[in-house]
Amino acid sequence: MDKKKISKLINDNILILILLVLCAVLSFIAPNFLQVSNLLNVVRNVSFQAIIALGMTMVIISGEIDLSVGSGVAFYGCLVAYITQKLCERNMDPLPAIMCGFIVALLAGLVIGVLVSVLRVKFNVPTFITTLALMTILKGMGFLISGGYAITSFPLWFNVIGGGYIAGHIPFPALILVIICAIVAFIMSKMELGRAIYAVGSNSEAARLSGISVFKVKTFVLCATCVLTVISGTMIASQIMSGTPTVATGWEMNVISSVIIGGASLNGGSGTVKGTIVGSAFLGVILNGMTLMGTNEYWQYVVRGALILCAVLINNIQANRKAVKI
Amino acid sequence: MNAKIREGYIMKKGKRVAFILSMVLALTLVAGCSAKEEKNEDTGDKEKKELTVAGVVFQNDEFSKMMHQGMRDAAEDNNVKFLEGNSNDSVDKESELVNTYMSSGVDGIAINILDAETSVAALQKAYDKGLQIVVVNTKMNADFQASTVQSNQTALGETTGKNARKFIEEELNGEAKVGIIEFATLIPENSNSRCEGFESQLEGMEGVEIVSRQEAWTAEMALQKAQDMLTANPEINVIFGNCDPNTVGAVMAVKNEGRSGEVFVFGVDSSEQIANFLLDEDNILQATSAQQTYDIGYQSVDDLVKVLGGEKVEKDIVVDPIELSRTDENGVKDYIEMLRSYSE
Numbered sequence: 001m002d003k004k005k006i007s008k009l010i011n012d013n014i015l016i017l018i019l020l021v022l023c024a025v026l027s028f029i030a031p032n033f034l035q036v037s038n039l040l041n042v043v044r045n046v047s048f049q050a051i052i053a054l055g056m057t058m059v060i061i062s063g064e065i066d067l068s069v070g071s072g073v074a075f076y077g078c079l080v081a082y083i084t085q086k087l088c089e090r091n092m093d094p095l096p097a098i099m100c101g102f103i104v105a106l107l108a109g110l111v112i113g114v115l116v117s118v119l120r121v122k123f124n125v126p127t128f129i130t131t132l133a134l135m136t137i138l139k140g141m142g143f144l145i146s147g148g149y150a151i152t153s154f155p156l157w158f159n160v161i162g163g164g165y166i167a168g169h170i171p172f173p174a175l176i177l178v179i180i181c182a183i184v185a186f187i188m189s190k191m192e193l194g195r196a197i198y199a200v201g202s203n204s205e206a207a208r209l210s211g212i213s214v215f216k217v218k219t220f221v222l223c224a225t226c227v228l229t230v231i232s233g234t235m236i237a238s239q240i241m242s243g244t245p246t247v248a249t250g251w252e253m254n255v256i257s258s259v260i261i262g263g264a265s266l267n268g269g270s271g272t273v274k275g276t277i278v279g280s281a282f283l284g285v286i287l288n289g290m291t292l293m294g295t296n297e298y299w300q301y302v303v304r305g306a307l308i309l310c311a312v313l314i315n316n317i318q319a320n321r322k323a324v325k326i
Numbered sequence: 327m328n329a330k331i332r333e334g335y336i337m338k339k340g341k342r343v344a345f346i347l348s349m350v351l352a353l354t355l356v357a358g359c360s361a362k363e364e365k366n367e368d369t370g371d372k373e374k375k376e377l378t379v380a381g382v383v384f385q386n387d388e389f390s391k392m393m394h395q396g397m398r399d400a401a402e403d404n405n406v407k408f409l410e411g412n413s414n415d416s417v418d419k420e421s422e423l424v425n426t427y428m429s430s431g432v433d434g435i436a437i438n439i440l441d442a443e444t445s446v447a448a449l450q451k452a453y454d455k456g457l458q459i460v461v462v463n464t465k466m467n468a469d470f471q472a473s474t475v476q477s478n479q480t481a482l483g484e485t486t487g488k489n490a491r492k493f494i495e496e497e498l499n500g501e502a503k504v505g506i507i508e509f510a511t512l513i514p515e516n517s518n519s520r521c522e523g524f525e526s527q528l529e530g531m532e533g534v535e536i537v538s539r540q541e542a543w544t545a546e547m548a549l550q551k552a553q554d555m556l557t558a559n560p561e562i563n564v565i566f567g568n569c570d571p572n573t574v575g576a577v578m579a580v581k582n583e584g585r586s587g588e589v590f591v592f593g594v595d596s597s598e599q600i601a602n603f604l605l606d607e608d609n610i611l612q613a614t615s616a617q618q619t620y621d622i623g624y625q626s627v628d629d630l631v632k633v634l635g636g637e638k639v640e641k642d643i644v645v646d647p648i649e650l651s652r653t654d655e656n657g658v659k660d661y662i663e664m665l666r667s668y669s670e
Contacts, residue, residue: 030558031558031559032557032558032560035557037557037583038554038557041553041554041557045550045553048546143386147391148386148387148388148390148391149388149391149597149598150388150545150574150597150598150599152598152599152602159581159582163578163581163582164582236546239546239549239578239582240545240546240549240574240575240578241578241599242545242574242599244545245386246385246386246387246544246545246571247544247545247546248546249544287550288554291540291550291551291554291555291558292554292557292558293558294538294539294540294558297510297511297540297541298511
């Protein structure tokens with residue numbers, strides 16, 4: 001392989017290389033980092049936010065943003081728990097009760113996604129504003145539904161979804177992540193819809209003039225993110241076996257960070273599923289490593305922020321170099 | 327006249343009219359409000375002023391909800407108006423709330439403060455303006471407050487620690503590697519007191535070592551930290567979670583790791599979920615100490631109303647925790663019934 005090809009390979013995968021270097025360093029300084037059980041735990045913990053980050057990737061590529069995902073996780077988890085509780089009180093079996101709760105939460109997510117899109121496209125209200133408001137609204141609704149208390153209405157087997165394993169080794173959330181990742185990657189790379197999302201994010205007016213329905217594209221990405229938030233919220237409720245309105249505080253920042261670290265631009269028009277997954281893994285590995293090393297919590301904040309900044313800086317330098325060459 | 331110029335003229339005129347109308351509306355509102363205030367003051371001279379008290383908590387969890395419930399019931403029993411406030415873990419929000427109450431005619435505030443030092447300034451100002459203050463559940467470094475009603479934070483840790491010591495001696499042959507999940511970043515005074523109380527009960531036990539300390543304050547955060555702690559230190563066989571979410575997270579981490587019967591959890595605080603953990607057959611949670619949150623909330627507003635009526639109250643009221651243990655099944659069931667009665 002000649003030097004140019006090697007250089008291109010490195011440039012195209014710089015974030016993966018940084019992640020591998022980080023893992024290599026942690027394998028020396030963080031106790032039991034490379035242990036299979038630890039790596040599987042990292043995969044599990046990363047999955048909850050990475051699932052949402054896949055939706056956020058599409059949102060950011062389309063030129064929008066969704067700040068309500070953290071509150072959404074808490075709200076949808078409480079909604080599933082609440083409906084399960086009410087139906088079980090009316091002597092319904094837990095499985096159909098949970099299914100009903102999940103379907104209602106999905107419908108709620110779809111309604112919210114459509115609402116945000118309508119406000120954006122028809123009334124020109126920036127999604128930053130709408131979802132900022134939704135962040136507070138959904139948080140409040142989570143507390144209203146639960147009364148501030150943890151709703152513990154789930155049967156024991158429900159813990160499998162968030163806390164269990166497939167074939168004894170693969171965390172169930174990781175399996176969900178793989179499936180969703182495959183679907184989103186297919187949409188973004190093989191389908192016309194994916195190309196339309198990039199086009200709308202690059203220049204929505206040009207996209208509209210070329211016959212793309214901007215409203216349909218934005219509705220799709222916003223609804224998809226809401227649906228993925230419902231899935232993640234249900235998995236978290238399963239993991240802690242309750243619908244709790246205080247979970248997922250600050251998740252929107254982690255999710256957006258994953259997408260940006262992965263190379264997406266907040267201006268829209270660029271980003272990849274691969275980048276987002278690597279970005280999510282990057283954040284998960286940092287957190288895991290620092291916990292294994294027993295790092296003081298205050299330093300964890302500083303180090304995490306600094307590493308995110310470095311990763312984004314390196315990505316941007318790479319992107320600028322590519323642009324100059326072109 | 328040219329259509330464009332005419333349109334511009336109409337726009338300008340329209341804007342002027344709209345501006346004048348909005349100024350008139352604003353002046354009318356101000357005049358109306360002033361008249362209402364004067365009317366209220368006139369009425370106030372004739373009738374006895376209804377007392378208004380505010381109850382401020384700092385989180386949206388079960389603990390804070392129960393505290394508010396107690397405060398609300400005390401206000402109702404004393405026939406006073408009650409305003410609920412929540413500082414949401416934010417010192418500036420706490421200050422803002424106190425200032426708002428100060429300027430809106432509230433007579434007293436029962437407040438679960440965030441910090442023994444930084445919460446003082448705003449409350450001092452409120453006190454200087456004539457409001458009475460009762461501090462709830464955290465000691466404040468000041469003297470102007472009428473009363474402090476709090477859980478004995480150290481006793482919370484000690485109660486659990488005593489149970490942990492007994493368990494380690496009887497079930498683990500006096501040997502234990504302990505991991506602690508605490509919330510010192512959030513409220514250092516309370517977190518540290520609880521941990522000190524817990525650790526004091528393990529003193530002199532040569533076979534006991536604290537091998538890891540991690541921070542968390544939500545259940546999913548505590549779960550993740552507990553899992554990582556068990557990975558880094560697989561020899562851990564006892565975990566202490568010093569608040570409700572940390573207790574829940576620790577128990578679920580042990581369950582999800584499949585280490586029931588190997589790792590045992592001791593907690594602080596209680597909820598229906600935690601109480602049910604004590605009844606679960608998986609034998610993970612062994613004991614916890616519950617704050618009498620409802621009673622603390624009730625007493626704080628009750629004391630506030632007494633002080634506003636000119637009565638004297640005890641300056642420092644410390645409420646001991648309720649001990650809940652796997653070995654006392656009936657006690658746990660009674661506690662669950664009590665919790666359910668509060669939320670009805």
